Amino acid sequence: MSARLFHRLVYDQGQARMPPLQNPDIDIECDVAVIGAGTAGLAAERSARRAGARTLLIDDCFAGTTCASVGCMPSKLLIAAAKTAHSIGLSTQFGIRLGNVTIDGKAVMERVRALRDAFVASALESINGLPEEAKLKGWATFISGDSFAVNGQTIHAKSVVIATGSRPSIPKMFDGMKNILTNETVFEIDELPPSLAVVGAGPLGLELAQAFSRLGVDVTVFDQGDTVSALKDDNVATSLRTLLEREFAIHLNVNINASQSGETIDISWSGASAGRKRFTHVLVAAGRLPNLGGLGLANTGLELDDHGTPLFDRQTMQCGKSSIFIAGDCDAELPVLHEASAEGAIAGNNAARFPDVRPSNRSTPLAITFTDPPSASIGEPAGENTIVGMSDFSDQGRAKVEARNAGLIRIYADNEGRLTGATIAAPEGEHFAHLIAWAVEDHLTAMQLLEKPFYHPTYEEGLRSALKQICEQTRLPFGQDRDAGSSPGV
Known part of the structure; x- marks a missing residue:
């Protein structure tokens, strides 16, 4: 033509x-x-x-x-398989004993693709x-x-x-090496790797690290930075790191060096910790x-x-x-x-x-990492004059029922109790993140949220502690008639 x-x-x-x-x-x-x-x-x-x-x-x-080809969807497919495997491993806590369970890595990756x-x-x-x-x-x-x-x-x-x-941003040290993966190639592997070094403790690195770990891969995460999942709240970041380290090693504040050793890759690191370990594969998740x-x-x-x-x-x-x-x-x-x-x-x-260009209102910032527990950042980070309310999920009723009682939510508000943001690392965190984002978008106060119905027993009840703390700090009253069922043991 x-x-x-x-x-x-x-x-x-x-x-x-x-x-x-x-x-x-x-x-x-x-x-x-x-x-x-x-x-x-x-x-x-x-x-x-x-x-x-x-x-x-x-x-x-x-x-x-x-999203569809190398991002959101294939990673969630891998996470879904990992979640199923992990749930089976936890079944004995509920008095359920299963026979030998094997993970067919080839079948896992075939379904993902x-x-x-x-x-x-x-x-x-x-x-x-x-x-x-x-x-x-x-x-x-x-x-x-x-x-x-x-x-x-x-x-x-x-x-x-x-x-x-x-x-993907790939450090030069990996040039020419075998078995170097990124999010654009990791879903093409035929089998689950025996061992995996993950370079980058951001959202993508942690999601895939936990997924592969739960599918039986020996995983270690490295990052030059001092936080996980790009979280800016140190309290929540520490909570999430502690929970994830129950499943795989995380080394923050370290510099790494890599060298090819036959079909494997030697990673040495120094900084806040030091060591050396051999891996069959490296997943580079050091940003884009x-x-x-x-x-x-x-x-x-x-x-x-x-x-x-x-x-x-x-x-x-x-x-x-x-x-x-x-x-x-x-x-x-x-x-x-x-x-x-x-x-x-x-x-x-x-x-x-153009040239009649018009500004548009942008929605409340919302970022979610689909680890378990999920983490999320909503709205603006806490500042010097921010009021903070905190909910600790280690004793939350519904979370205890499901053996998921761990994690932290910190909600931020201005001096009038109006929500401005939050940082989350708690079970069902992706759903909390949406609720809080909507509240921030609508300029709701902590008191207004407490006046909404909270069904018992639900994870959503876990927000009440943080919201009450904000009300107490702003001296805003909240209805005592809605306190029924707030005790974690009820």
Whole structure:
């Protein structure tokens, strides 16, 4: 298909015909070009199209979203298998004795891939639903702020959304080594590895570390930092680390060195602790880098930060005052799916409206790590004048019933008792996180939450202690008639 026929097909889809190409050096013109077909890119394209823009979606492979292919979904499939294995191991606490239980690692990984592929297929339906002429396979390189090249063709767009995602950050010490895994390769292994060093104690590293450990893999986690799961509350982070270390070793504040030894890898570490251990595999979960290489951002005139990422306004997703917008993991801000989707929608809408760019209210920050217990950060971290209420789950009634009585929740409030955030490492933490995020979003006070119904016996009752402490510190009264069943033993 010629470039000019492509141009005509893109813009004759039941709408007013686009004016003829004005510049003979330009092959394709569109209103909004979206570079990247992941979660943020798809959201941006939809949003721009709904706003009336003629869109062009560009991607180098159209392989599906990070979440479906190498992120959220395959990791949760592995975690689900691990949870089942762990539950069987705990059955004797309830007087249930099972026979010999074996873990078929090959079958575990086959199920992960089979269902992962189904999630990817579902994600690809959104892309396949677009007209062929409204998507272009290839890598885009900016020529200027409003034009770029793809496969030798020159594209001019009134506005552009960059949504190219991110890639694993792999330390140079692992260059050329065998059995080095990332989230993009770990789900492709045929069998569970005998041993695994996990480099990085962030959300991804801990989720996979615990999952593999519960499936019988000898796991050790290393991190240069001093916290786990990116938690900023030291009390909660310490609680979570203590609980996780019942299952596998975690070494924080350490520097590591690696060397290949035949088919295995020797890891030595020093710092807060020191040692040396041999592993069959290494999983690198040391963060992700914005996938901006090769875009030619230097040709756009955009102001870049020290890492080469465009500076942008998170309320509009606009890069400076330009017609370029950015969304998703490539902006290196909040690498989680719901934020990528929200950013894509904001960027796409504003790209379609440019230069009439409008700020959007962003939702309360919410990040969840699906360890057991889950951890979460909600809203703003505690500051110097923050009021803090705490709930310790070691004696919580429902948690004791289910042999899950461990963990901590710390809820933050302003001096009027209005909730501002929380940090969680407790059973059912992902559900608590949503409840608290909604309360923060609605500017509710601790007293207002205590006036809501709490059924007994539930995990949700565990919030009451923290909320009451906030009320006591702000001298806000709370209804004594709702105290029934608050005792952990009742």
